[in-house]
Amino acid sequence: xxxxxGDPISGNCLKVKWxxxxxxxxxxxxxxxxxxxxxxxxxxxAMNPAGQVPTIVLEDGRPLAQSGAIILHLAEGSALIPxxxxxxxxxxxxxxxxxxxxxxxxxxxxxxxxxxxxPRSELDPGLIxxxxxxxxxxxRALSGKRFLVGERLSLAxxxxxxxxxxxxxxxxxxxxxPAVEAWVRRVEAELPIxxxx
Amino acid sequence: xxxxxGDPISGNCLKVKWxxxxxxxxxxxxxxxxxxxxxxxxxxxAMNPAGQVPTIVLEDGRPLAQSGAIILHLAEGSALIPxxxxxxxxxxxxxxxxxxxxxxxxxxxxxxxxxxxxPRSELDPGLIxxxxxxxxxxxRALSGKRFLVGERLSLAxxxxxxxxxxxxxxxxxxxxxPAVEAWVRRVEAELPIxxxx
Numbered sequence: 120x121x122x123x124x125g126d127p128i129s130g131n132c133l134k135v136k137w138x139x140x141x142x143x144x145x146x147x148x149x150x151x152x153x154x155x156x157x158x159x160x161x162x163x164x165a166m167n168p169a170g171q172v173p174t175i176v177l178e179d180g181r182p183l184a185q186s187g188a189i190i191l192h193l194a195e196g197s198a199l200i201p202x203x204x205x206x207x208x209x210x211x212x213x214x215x216x217x218x219x220x221x222x223x224x225x226x227x228x229x230x231x232x233x234x235x236x237x238p239r240s241e242l243d244p245g246l247i248x249x250x251x252x253x254x255x256x257x258x259r260a261l262s263g264k265r266f267l268v269g270e271r272l273s274l275a276x277x278x279x280x281x282x283x284x285x286x287x288x289x290x291x292x293x294x295x296x297p298a299v300e301a302w303v304r305r306v307e308a309e310l311p312i313x314x315x316x
Numbered sequence: 317x318x319x320x321x322g323d324p325i326s327g328n329c330l331k332v333k334w335x336x337x338x339x340x341x342x343x344x345x346x347x348x349x350x351x352x353x354x355x356x357x358x359x360x361x362a363m364n365p366a367g368q369v370p371t372i373v374l375e376d377g378r379p380l381a382q383s384g385a386i387i388l389h390l391a392e393g394s395a396l397i398p399x400x401x402x403x404x405x406x407x408x409x410x411x412x413x414x415x416x417x418x419x420x421x422x423x424x425x426x427x428x429x430x431x432x433x434x435p436r437s438e439l440d441p442g443l444i445x446x447x448x449x450x451x452x453x454x455x456r457a458l459s460g461k462r463f464l465v466g467e468r469l470s471l472a473x474x475x476x477x478x479x480x481x482x483x484x485x486x487x488x489x490x491x492x493x494p495a496v497e498a499w500v501r502r503v504e505a506e507l508p509i510x511x512x513x
Contacts, residue, residue: 187412
């Protein structure tokens with residue numbers, strides 16, 4: 120059985136959990152508290168020198184890190200990866216965009232406000248602007264569409280919904296992004312996601 | 317023929333160029349100046365709403381963005397993607413790590429110092445520390461190894477070499493990371509890379 124080392128406050132970790140659940144892949148979950156720096160212990164760094172969750176350990180004991188790489192590995196050959204070559208590429212585009220432009224803005228605002236207790240007014244205004252721009256980009260992309268890529272749920276939806284559904288923790292109102300809000304509800308029902316928002 | 321919209325100062329764009337060259341994929345290169353905000357024109361945003369290079373346009377006119385997604389698309393079925401399932405996952409781990417922990421530190425320090433003309437002493441010390449940590453992590457990973465994954469060149473090497481070979485522009489000495497320095501030379505010779513450091 121695979122082991123997922125993860126922190127339940129981390130959307131990156133929940134992506135991995137939801138992908139495994141959706142695909143019926145059994146796993147053991149080990150809680151790692153990021154705020155207490157439990158990813159910086161010698162034991163953890165031996166598994167993942169980058170000191171980041173999620174990290175999984177495969178049945179044969181080999182570790183794998185980076186949420187995007189893990190979910191692509193778990194979902195290989197499944198219906199969560201489009202068979203059409205261009206749709207598969209667009210799904211990858213969303214996975215990389217999430218890690219570059221979405222997580223470092225939306226998740227960082229959330230972390231600072233909710234977990235470090237900083238007033239939103241003291242955050243870098245550029246960071247908040249980039250987070251809002253990411254939500255606006257998704258809202259345009261999802262307008263008139265059920266899922267991010269093609270006609271069905273893919274890893275793109277799982278990866279993007281993770282921090283989008285927590286955006287309110289950072290002071291963003293999903294009601295301002297109606298196509299995003301409808302899509303979040305759709306993906307939550309489809310997976311299904313049991314963790315409360 | 318595909319069209320690559322790119323800025324030659326961007327390692328993200330060079331990854332795409334080198335992958336196409338290595339695979340013998342013909343392309344047209346269109347210069348886009350990032351510093352002059354040429355990615356923010358209406359025409360460019362219609363192609364890629366994220367306003368980022370590289371963006372490619374496929375033969376049928378459909379666009380694709382995000383360097384990681386583009387090189388995975390171009391290299392599908394080629395020797396640049398390991399056939400072993402675990403090695404393929406590790407290659408993806410490097411691609412995502414590069415976009416999350418390497419490019420936002422090493423490339424950002426370079427951009428601020430070389431292209432915005434900021435004195436290095438005025439940069440965020442935390443940013444410089446994270447960039448140095450990324451180089452140190454690579455140095456440990458490359459110790460005693462020819463390539464990042466398995467025994468041959470993969471997309472991981474192409475993606476990681478792009479900004480690593482320009483690290484000196486941001487004031488980092490590759491001589492401090494001997495396994496990285498030897499690997500940069502190896503990858504430059506193997507591809508081969510014609511662009512000067």
